[in-house]
Amino acid sequence: MLDETTRDAILKVRDEAAEKGIDALFTMHREKSHLMRIGNNSVSLNTSEDLTRLDVEVINGRREGSYTIMGDITGPDSVRKALAVAVEKASVSTPKDYDPISRMVEESAEEMLQYDEALEAMDPGEKAVVYREIIEKTGSHLNFSGSWSSGSTEVLLASTNNDNLAWRIGTDQQFTCVLKHPEKKWELASFQTGWQAGEVKAGNTIESFNWLLPIYQKPGFRVEPGEYTVLFGSQAVAEIIGMAIGTGMTGRGYEEGMNWTCGKKPGDSILSDRITVIDDPTDMNTFRFGFDMAGMTRNIFPIVENGRMMNLFYDLATAAKYGKKPTPHSGSASVVVSPGDGPECPMEAVKGMGRVLYIPALHYTHIPNRSKGIFTGSSRFSAVLLENGEMVSPIFSSRITDTFQNVLGNVAVLAPWCTSVNGSSTYDRRMPEAASVPGYMVSTGVKITDSAESF
Amino acid sequence: MRVENLERPVAEGIARAMNAGAGYCDARFFSEDGSETLVLYDGNLEANTASFESGLGVRVLYGGAWGFAATSRASDVSEAFEKALANAKTASMLVSIPLNMGVLPAVTGSYSSPVVQDPFDVPLSEKLAFLGGLDERLKADFVQRRVVFLYLQRMRNWFWNSDGSFIERNLLNCFADSMVMAQDGDGQMQRRSKSLLTPGTGTRGWEMVTNPDLWSGRAEGMKEELSQLLTAPELEYGRRSVILLPGQGHLQVHETIGHPLELDRILGYELSYAGGSFVTLDSFGRLRYGSDKLSVSAFGSVENSPGSFGYDDEGTPERDYLLIDKGILVNCLTSRAMISEANHTAGRQVFEHSGGASRSTAFYKAPIDRMTNVNVLPGNDGNLSDIIAGTEDGVLLDNPTSWSIGSNREHFHFGCEIAWEIKGGKITRVLKNPTYQGHTLEFYGRLSAVGDRSTWVVEQVPNCGKGEPNQVMEIGHGVPVMRFDDVITGEEK
Numbered sequence: 001m002l003d004e005t006t007r008d009a010i011l012k013v014r015d016e017a018a019e020k021g022i023d024a025l026f027t028m029h030r031e032k033s034h035l036m037r038i039g040n041n042s043v044s045l046n047t048s049e050d051l052t053r054l055d056v057e058v059i060n061g062r063r064e065g066s067y068t069i070m071g072d073i074t075g076p077d078s079v080r081k082a083l084a085v086a087v088e089k090a091s092v093s094t095p096k097d098y099d100p101i102s103r104m105v106e107e108s109a110e111e112m113l114q115y116d117e118a119l120e121a122m123d124p125g126e127k128a129v130v131y132r133e134i135i136e137k138t139g140s141h142l143n144f145s146g147s148w149s150s151g152s153t154e155v156l157l158a159s160t161n162n163d164n165l166a167w168r169i170g171t172d173q174q175f176t177c178v179l180k181h182p183e184k185k186w187e188l189a190s191f192q193t194g195w196q197a198g199e200v201k202a203g204n205t206i207e208s209f210n211w212l213l214p215i216y217q218k219p220g221f222r223v224e225p226g227e228y229t230v231l232f233g234s235q236a237v238a239e240i241i242g243m244a245i246g247t248g249m250t251g252r253g254y255e256e257g258m259n260w261t262c263g264k265k266p267g268d269s270i271l272s273d274r275i276t277v278i279d280d281p282t283d284m285n286t287f288r289f290g291f292d293m294a295g296m297t298r299n300i301f302p303i304v305e306n307g308r309m310m311n312l313f314y315d316l317a318t319a320a321k322y323g324k325k326p327t328p329h330s331g332s333a334s335v336v337v338s339p340g341d342g343p344e345c346p347m348e349a350v351k352g353m354g355r356v357l358y359i360p361a362l363h364y365t366h367i368p369n370r371s372k373g374i375f376t377g378s379s380r381f382s383a384v385l386l387e388n389g390e391m392v393s394p395i396f397s398s399r400i401t402d403t404f405q406n407v408l409g410n411v412a413v414l415a416p417w418c419t420s421v422n423g424s425s426t427y428d429r430r431m432p433e434a435a436s437v438p439g440y441m442v443s444t445g446v447k448i449t450d451s452a453e454s455f
Numbered sequence: 456m457r458v459e460n461l462e463r464p465v466a467e468g469i470a471r472a473m474n475a476g477a478g479y480c481d482a483r484f485f486s487e488d489g490s491e492t493l494v495l496y497d498g499n500l501e502a503n504t505a506s507f508e509s510g511l512g513v514r515v516l517y518g519g520a521w522g523f524a525a526t527s528r529a530s531d532v533s534e535a536f537e538k539a540l541a542n543a544k545t546a547s548m549l550v551s552i553p554l555n556m557g558v559l560p561a562v563t564g565s566y567s568s569p570v571v572q573d574p575f576d577v578p579l580s581e582k583l584a585f586l587g588g589l590d591e592r593l594k595a596d597f598v599q600r601r602v603v604f605l606y607l608q609r610m611r612n613w614f615w616n617s618d619g620s621f622i623e624r625n626l627l628n629c630f631a632d633s634m635v636m637a638q639d640g641d642g643q644m645q646r647r648s649k650s651l652l653t654p655g656t657g658t659r660g661w662e663m664v665t666n667p668d669l670w671s672g673r674a675e676g677m678k679e680e681l682s683q684l685l686t687a688p689e690l691e692y693g694r695r696s697v698i699l700l701p702g703q704g705h706l707q708v709h710e711t712i713g714h715p716l717e718l719d720r721i722l723g724y725e726l727s728y729a730g731g732s733f734v735t736l737d738s739f740g741r742l743r744y745g746s747d748k749l750s751v752s753a754f755g756s757v758e759n760s761p762g763s764f765g766y767d768d769e770g771t772p773e774r775d776y777l778l779i780d781k782g783i784l785v786n787c788l789t790s791r792a793m794i795s796e797a798n799h800t801a802g803r804q805v806f807e808h809s810g811g812a813s814r815s816t817a818f819y820k821a822p823i824d825r826m827t828n829v830n831v832l833p834g835n836d837g838n839l840s841d842i843i844a845g846t847e848d849g850v851l852l853d854n855p856t857s858w859s860i861g862s863n864r865e866h867f868h869f870g871c872e873i874a875w876e877i878k879g880g881k882i883t884r885v886l887k888n889p890t891y892q893g894h895t896l897e898f899y900g901r902l903s904a905v906g907d908r909s910t911w912v913v914e915q916v917p918n919c920g921k922g923e924p925n926q927v928m929e930i931g932h933g934v935p936v937m938r939f940d941d942v943i944t945g946e947e948k
């Protein structure tokens with residue numbers, strides 16, 4: 001955790017800046033990250049990072065400037081230096097044609113609801129032991145890859161606009177294991193997530209592999225382009241819904257005519273009435289942040305209710321420019337998709353539906369046309385052809401190119417239970433994010449537009 | 456942390472690791488890893504940010520396995536070596552093929568990006584005046600959105616390894632983009648954009664950013680093309696030739712030649728994230744990757760590119776060599792440990808030496824196999840006009856709007872900003888919402904024309920993502936105009 005000196009240094013400089021009338025937000029971000037990577041049944045990388053970053057954002061009338069440092073942040077002088085750079089940048093900046101909204105920590109907070117010291121201090125050797133067990137019990141003649149990221153994220157926000165201080169520390173982990181057949185080249189994958197030590201279990205991954213290994217002994221099936229009923233797994237559901245929200249429900253894209261939802265207004269039907277999505281920072285399947293990275297307090301926020309468009313996300317700049325109220329969605333979201341009323345087991349759900357493609361996850365999705373809501377991506381791990389709920393054969397790499405309105409509009413069945421899908425990226429600073437989504441979703445008339453003769 | 460104070464603790468740290476049984480150890484210190492980002496959106500300066508990072512990263516190979524640790528605290532230098540060694544020892548608990556770096560002669564050297572005027576020394580007000588001037592030129596009645604983007608990077612780093620190598624580098628990159636957008640008659644947002652490119656030669660400081668030939672001089676052309684898109688019909692589904700301008704061709708090459716030819720992907724070290732490759736160790740010297748018009752190099756001795764950096768992050772000088780020679784796959788993007796594993800796995804010498812492609816984006820990230828510059832060599836099929844004149848039924852495409860590639864890079868789908876229809880050797884009209892898709896080997900097999908040197912430019916890529924923890928790397932691609940025949944274009948209704 002941040003030592004008192006660092007915290008005191010920020011507060012001291014915050015108070016000095018406030019006295020001088022500077023409008024500034026200070027964000028301290030500290031991560032203690034560990035990542036083990038597996039390739040070819042070996043640990044290919046075992047890395048630890050302990051990094052502290054300080055962001056200073058300054059508003060000077062209609063001018064803004066910001067500065068981020070990572071390095072020795074040992075006392076008030078380094079904070080003062082960062083502030084001085086941000087102040088200077090803001091003073092030279094060109095003014096905007098609207099009044100920026102000042103960042104303010106709405107309420108003081110001290111959050112450690114999802115903090116587990118044991119996970120933060122986890123011995124990397126334990127990770128190697130779990131992977132070894134998976135390899136030995138599933139079959140060391142197969143090829144295993146994976147990554148297991150774990151660690152803690154600590155954020156502290158303070159602005160010159162009041163005396164509040166928002167602080168949160170939490171732990172998170174994201175586990176992936178990929179099994180590849182060295183000759184046949186198919187890939188199965190298992191994902192686990194959580195925030196406490198001991199949550200990731202070798203047994204869960206072994207069980208999920210064993211479920212599909214028998215069917216993967218059969219030859220691959222090439223799916224001819226056309227329309228299919230698709231049984232999406234939770235990873236795919238989270239990806240499609242996440243992209244649909246990102247390209248449909250952002251205020252900036254909506255105001256500026258880019259979103260696929262343009263032309264619709266709150267209350268209008270945009271998706272199947274089976275789809276209800278909220279942002280819920282209290283949901284335990286997600287990583288919970290009581291405040292966002294602009295200092296705003298987060299509450300339950302309806303996005304889509306029974307297929308009807310509810311609320312759009314407005315970041316500070318968009319809200320200021322278009323005269324809207326900003327919404328607290330800077331940083332980690334807690335997307336929660338309501339469960340449906342389908343049967344417990346996904347295979348039961350597609351009984352009697354004839355030919356169905358089971359696509360648990362999508363690889364490399366992108367948006368060829370945001371205005372029309374078209375997305376494209378291909379099947380990768382663990383995809384299987386089903387006939388009346390029975391597994392028939394694994395399927396080769398197949399591409400879906402379709403619209404959100406169609407895939408999330410023609411939802412036939414949703415699982416009655418939800419699961420946590422970890423969507424954290426390791427691109428930039430650690431910022432855990434997870435969605436709670438139904439365990440499966442059956443959509444009809446999904447367009448397969450290309451397929452390969454290999455996995 | 457200062458480099459003068461680090462030389463001794465780093466030398467001692469490396470010696471301690473080696474004495475403890477390590478097979479290899481290296482350390483990289485960034486006294487500065489700085490960036491500046493300026494974004495004008497509809498004339499408003501929506502991003503006016505800068506960042507500064509500094510610290511030390513240590514990598515230790517022990518028992519055939521990697522351990523890595525990094526710190527930004529001067530007091531923790533010695534601890535970083537201990538941590539990296541401990542991490543490597545833990546990693547060595549689970550090793551099937553021990554990694555081996557080989558022993559290479561010590562390399563001492565330095566590299567600086569060619570720069571006349573360091574953009575970090577240019578006053579912010581001057582940069583904003585330049586960007587504001589460009590933004591003014593993007594204005595027109597029908598233009599609804601304007602974006603002008605500038606991203607600058609400056610890195611000063613030092614490298615030491617257990618071979619005795621010592622390398623100092625000063626790297627500088629300038630990336631820039633401009634874009635105009637407007638809604639067409641169907642309410643769909645259309646756009647035209649232009650990124651800062653390089654001719655491959657010259658210097659890469661502020662003088663490159665302000666050279667109108669490389670970027671900013673395209674404002675009128677972008678607006679004209681956007682206005683045509685607003686009333687254009689959509690590209691219809693069908694098979695036809697596609698001619699890729701470098702603005703699109705570089706991404707095609709990046710995704711379907713660059714990535715599948717990274718040796719760590721080929722060996723399966725990216726399966727948990729980015730994916731694998733359809734290329735195998737048996738492919739080299741045998742696989743026909745494309746028509747005999749396709750020759751591709753790595754690095755290519757391009758002096759002005761973000762993929763030109765002197766030495767890689769394990770002390771290997773950057774190397775100019777062919778990846779594809781007249782359609783035949785001959786080499787790939789390699790690092791020391793990956794070539795030793797590949798040769799061991801294949802039971803023969805597939806690769807002679809590292810291609811100098813081991814790169815890391817920050818002091819706190821371990822190097823992985825990356826692209827340097829992956830370049831398609833210019834061909835003999837004339838200039839752009841000649842290639843258009845020789846095309847019966849096709850589309851000329853520019854600038855990506857979307858890209859989605861199969862996990863082994865065996866198939867792909869791209870969307871572009873604009874298509875110009877070509878019938879009977881002539882451009883007939885502009886078409887909107889163009890997309891095309893294909894299968895990599897079949898697609899390059901249908902490469903039917905490669906433009907000459909007049910069509911060749913270096914496109915800069917600032918954001919290639921790979922690895923875990925993910926690393927966003929800067930890369931260059933020298934590409935000419937290319938034509939491919941019998942390609943599926945548009946979407947079936």
Ligand SMILES: [Zn+2]
Pocket residue numbers: 709714918919920
């Ligand atoms: Zn890339």
